[in-house]
Structure formats: C-alpha cells, structure tokens
Amino acid sequence: MDIPQDILNKFIVRKDYLDWINNEPSIFAYLDLTNMFHWQDVLGWKFRIKDVIRQLFTFPNIKEVKVYYGLNPRNQRDSEAFLNRIKKTGANLRPNPPKEMKFIKKDIDEALFFQRRTMTLFDRQIKSKIYELIDELKKSGIIIVEPKCNFDVEMTMDMLDDVEKITAIMLFSGDSDMQAPLERLRVKGKKIGIVGVRDMVAGELHRIKDKYIDFGKFYTGKRTYIESENPAFGGTA
Structure with missing residues (x-):
C-alpha cells in the first residue's frame, strides 16, 4: 500500500522544514541535478529525482519546480529517456532544448x-x-574523464526573471557560484532556502540562507537503488 505523500511529509520531514515552506505563499524550487547526484556518495543511498519532484508538488505553495540537467551525447538514448521522465513529472526542464554535456579530463592524483x-x-x-x-x-596512460554541464548562468537568469512571482526559493545546490544571484534576491526581499547535504554546501550559501534544509531529513521517496540513475555515469532509463 502506498502511503499518501502528505502523511509522509507530516511524519518524516522535520517540522521546522514544513513550517518554513508552509509560511511562504509562493516558492519556486530550482534543482541542479549535476550537483545533486554527487550527494548520493555522501548520503550512502540513492534517491529518485521523480520522487523528489513529486514530493515538492504536494506543497500547494511550491508553485513551480525547475530542473537543470544536460544531454549525454555518449549515451543519448538513455539520456533522452531520463529527461523525458523528468518532463512527465510536471517539472520545467531547463534549459530547453537541453545543453550537451562536455567530458573533461581529470588529473590523476x-x-x-x-x-x-x-x-x-x-x-x-x-x-x-x-x-x-x-x-x-x-x-x-589511462585517461579519466568526467561529464560536465554547468547551469549557473541559466539558473541565475531564471531566478531573476521569476523574482516578481515568488516570495521564496528552494535551491537544491551547494555551489558557491550561486551566491551573487541569491544576494540579488535577498535585496528584493525574497527568502532563501538552501537544500543540501553535509560538507557539500559552500560557506557562502550558508551565510546568505534564511533556512537550511538537510536533504536526507526532507526526502521521503525510495532509497533502494543500487546504482545511480544518472545517465552520465551509465545509469539506465
């Protein structure tokens, strides 16, 4: 039997997180998936993006969920299927059309x-x-490459475009590059919620936040995947 999401929120999510979300009339959530997939190594378990999005949409005052991720040209079929699954959740997949990932050579050290x-x-x-x-x-002679696809510019532009529609944001990222747009939002009186995991949120974001939400104490979805669904690392659709 599937437990209704509002019940899961009530009994699993920390009360102060629920209070912060429920006190804001209009929240937009911005999910940087490249950043989020790295959280799984720290958490020790895998999460499903569609479960994250589904949970966010159970809050009536979270008006929009924007998801940022790229297309993996080395595994295009599975990558396109993954992006299509995101679209089916009702989230706004950004950018549109998606950017292609680049593969960066990593130092061996x-x-x-x-x-x-x-x-x-x-x-x-x-x-x-x-x-x-x-x-x-x-x-x-081994060469190690890592998929790279930054969305700092796209996220910044979207946040500034959305400023008149929101009272607060939930940023699912720990990237210090987001400090500047968040400061602009604060100047305009918007509340800043940072969602992340331990040791993976930059100090600059902690200093500017109104509320920090520990993802592991917020997420109520399935945690049973053995392999990441991230198609950049060979996940399947």
Missing part, C-alpha cells in the same frame, strides 16, 4: 580517490602505497 581531510588520517606507509598506485596509473 590523490584527490581522485580521497578527500583532503581523509588523506590526513593515513600514516606514511599507507600514503606511500597510494602514491605508488597513482604513479602506476599515470604510467599506464
């Missing part, structure tokens, strides 16, 4: 495997083994 803070926990012997592995990978 310790940052590819470990966060800087984690590296400080290793002793000299373990670090030596890590550097030996890195040297071997470099000698092998």
Whole structure:
C-alpha cells in the first residue's frame, strides 16, 4: 500500500522544514541535478529525482519546480529517456532544448580517490602505497574523464526573471557560484532556502540562507537503488 505523500511529509520531514515552506505563499524550487547526484556518495543511498519532484508538488505553495540537467551525447538514448521522465513529472526542464554535456579530463592524483581531510588520517606507509598506485596509473596512460554541464548562468537568469512571482526559493545546490544571484534576491526581499547535504554546501550559501534544509531529513521517496540513475555515469532509463 502506498502511503499518501502528505502523511509522509507530516511524519518524516522535520517540522521546522514544513513550517518554513508552509509560511511562504509562493516558492519556486530550482534543482541542479549535476550537483545533486554527487550527494548520493555522501548520503550512502540513492534517491529518485521523480520522487523528489513529486514530493515538492504536494506543497500547494511550491508553485513551480525547475530542473537543470544536460544531454549525454555518449549515451543519448538513455539520456533522452531520463529527461523525458523528468518532463512527465510536471517539472520545467531547463534549459530547453537541453545543453550537451562536455567530458573533461581529470588529473590523476590523490584527490581522485580521497578527500583532503581523509588523506590526513593515513600514516606514511599507507600514503606511500597510494602514491605508488597513482604513479602506476599515470604510467599506464589511462585517461579519466568526467561529464560536465554547468547551469549557473541559466539558473541565475531564471531566478531573476521569476523574482516578481515568488516570495521564496528552494535551491537544491551547494555551489558557491550561486551566491551573487541569491544576494540579488535577498535585496528584493525574497527568502532563501538552501537544500543540501553535509560538507557539500559552500560557506557562502550558508551565510546568505534564511533556512537550511538537510536533504536526507526532507526526502521521503525510495532509497533502494543500487546504482545511480544518472545517465552520465551509465545509469539506465
């Protein structure tokens, strides 16, 4: 039996999150999927974008959900199917038509495997083994690429275009590049809600926010996927 979403919101979502959302007459949500997919590594579980969107639309004062993501030319069939699933939720897929992802060569170094803070926990012997592995990978000629598709400009333009329609925004991103448009919204009296996960929200956004919403304590959808649905990394439609 499927539990109604309003019941899930009431009993799973933190009350202060619900209060903040319900106190704003007109909220637009902006979802940066490239940023959000990286959250899954920190959370330790996978989420479904359609469940996120469905949950947002259960709040009557969230008037629009805008989703930003690109088209993967290396896996076009699955990528197009994924984008079509987003459109079917009623969300506004941006930009339209979608931008193509670019694939950026990554440096092979310790940052590819470990966060800087984690590296400080290793002793000299373990670090030596890590550097030996890195040297071997470099000698092998392996090239590692990462899909890249930034939407800072598109999100900024949309937010400024929407300013007369909203009293608040919910930004699903931790990117410090969003500081400038958020400051403009604050000047115009708009409330700023930042949705993110620990250690993946820039300090600049924390300083400008009115409300921080921990995604793991907000999301009520399924968490059972073994593989990410992100088609940029081989997810399927």
